[in-house]
Amino acid sequence: MVETRRRQIEDVASSLFREHGYAGTSVRDIARGLAIQGASLYAHVASKEDVLWAIVRRAADRFESAADEAQQETFGRPVGERLEALVRGHVGVLTDDVGQASVFVREWRSLSPEHRARIGARRDAYENRWRRLIAEGSEAGVFVPADPALAAAYLLTALNGIVTWYRPGGPLSPRAISAEYVNLSHRALAPGRIDD
Amino acid sequence: MVETRRRQIEDVASSLFREHGYAGTSVRDIARGLAIQGASLYAHVASKEDVLWAIVRRAADRFESAADEAQQETFGRPVGERLEALVRGHVGVLTDDVGQASVFVREWRSLSPEHRARIGARRDAYENRWRRLIAEGSEAGVFVPADPALAAAYLLTALNGIVTWYRPGGPLSPRAISAEYVNLSHRALAPGRIDD
DNA sequence: CCTACCGATCGGTAGG
DNA sequence: CCTACCGATCGGTAGG
Numbered sequence: 001m002v003e004t005r006r007r008q009i010e011d012v013a014s015s016l017f018r019e020h021g022y023a024g025t026s027v028r029d030i031a032r033g034l035a036i037q038g039a040s041l042y043a044h045v046a047s048k049e050d051v052l053w054a055i056v057r058r059a060a061d062r063f064e065s066a067a068d069e070a071q072q073e074t075f076g077r078p079v080g081e082r083l084e085a086l087v088r089g090h091v092g093v094l095t096d097d098v099g100q101a102s103v104f105v106r107e108w109r110s111l112s113p114e115h116r117a118r119i120g121a122r123r124d125a126y127e128n129r130w131r132r133l134i135a136e137g138s139e140a141g142v143f144v145p146a147d148p149a150l151a152a153a154y155l156l157t158a159l160n161g162i163v164t165w166y167r168p169g170g171p172l173s174p175r176a177i178s179a180e181y182v183n184l185s186h187r188a189l190a191p192g193r194i195d196d
Numbered sequence: 197m198v199e200t201r202r203r204q205i206e207d208v209a210s211s212l213f214r215e216h217g218y219a220g221t222s223v224r225d226i227a228r229g230l231a232i233q234g235a236s237l238y239a240h241v242a243s244k245e246d247v248l249w250a251i252v253r254r255a256a257d258r259f260e261s262a263a264d265e266a267q268q269e270t271f272g273r274p275v276g277e278r279l280e281a282l283v284r285g286h287v288g289v290l291t292d293d294v295g296q297a298s299v300f301v302r303e304w305r306s307l308s309p310e311h312r313a314r315i316g317a318r319r320d321a322y323e324n325r326w327r328r329l330i331a332e333g334s335e336a337g338v339f340v341p342a343d344p345a346l347a348a349a350y351l352l353t354a355l356n357g358i359v360t361w362y363r364p365g366g367p368l369s370p371r372a373i374s375a376e377y378v379n380l381s382h383r384a385l386a387p388g389r390i391d392d
Numbered sequence: 393c394c395t396a397c398c399g400a401t402c403g404g405t406a407g408g
Numbered sequence: 409c410c411t412a413c414c415g416a417t418c419g420g421t422a423g424g
Contacts, residue, residue: 023220024306027403035335040409050404108222145381150368150376153361154354172346180346187340188384223419234394244419
């Protein structure tokens with residue numbers, strides 16, 4: 001299957017890009033991970049950047065889907081609950097495929113100007129969902145009033161930081177991380193006691 | 197002055213490493229920023245990695261000094277206040293020289309194995325200060341009980357995220373960022389109302 | 393700090 | 409998917 005080989009390439013590239021960065025990974029490094037020659041990679045991909053672009057695009061799809069789902073499932077619910085669902089969804093995408101998520105979070109600046117602009121717009125739209133929810137909670141008096149842009153940046157970078165230390169199979173399960181991060185995030189915005 | 201030229205090199209390199217990463221920046225890129233030839237750089241530095249190492253080491257010094265100062269100034273004070281001082285110090289180092297801080301936060305993996313190990317030990321020690329303070333607050337019942345390692349990772353990556361978006365001279369002053377981030381961080385750990 | 397230069401490696405192509 | 413190969417660029421050295 002052609003599609004399967006593409007995925008293998010992207011998986012190998014994701015983990016190499018995560019570990020060494022896009023610029024620090026050569027086409028031959030990726031090929032080595034697949035036990036083929038460097039030049040043979042071009043039977044499957046148009047360019048090195050093409051691989052990066054595919055990884056970043058798929059990751060963006062997953063973050064957006066997770067947010068869609070979270071917002072649908074908690075439609076009409078209290079804003080704190082909707083925030084928790086958003087956090088849970090985001091952390092889920094992060095831990096489900098750290099390699100891919102890490103590349104999305106940290107390597108998108110290496111894209112070509114055209115692709116960088118396109119992904120930048122999607123990142124902005126995604127971040128705006130968080131800002132709107134935070135603004136809504138602040139206006140409703142449920143969250144402590146805060147600059148929605150700053151608070152969204154704070155939360156998102158705290159969550160995204162997971163890609164710098166998370167290792168599947170490590171001592172902390174995705175569920176444990178998610179539970180703790182949901183609490184920390186909710187508490188950062190809400191005044192009174194939330195749990196415990 | 198020899199020292200001054202070294203600093204110029206490190207400053208130019210910091211902002212290039214921040215923007216393009218260590219692997220994505222060539223020795224000739226750095227030289228171009230100083231209006232000299234690529235080979236001329238080697239009159240001042242031993243190697244490209246030598247420049248990275250100098251930047252990372254100086255940043256580590258600054259983070260440690262800020263934490264020392266914060267902990268001295270709040271010695272004997274309530275744990276929440278000590279946490280706030282630690283956050284304020286960390287954010288101050290971040291905004292005082294984002295280029296340098298960004299390289300410390302994101303490019304230290306590009307160091308040679310020996311240097312990476314040495315900086316890794318310092319990073320661990322620094323993070324342990326945060327863990328200990330969080331553990332202390334949890335045990336005293338001032339903070340909501342949380343896994344100190346997870347909570348420290350959450351806070352530190354939230355703060356470090358500043359390097360991904362902060363631009364000196366932008367709409368948000370370092371003071372405004374610091375004030376908001378101090379509140380968000382304190383609230384993430386403490387149950388009851390803190391301010392506002 | 394410059395010119396001239398080094399071997400190694402880069403992303404990528406041609407032609408099977 | 410391979411071999412053979414391309415021009416460009418990499419970090420770095422020699423010798424002023």
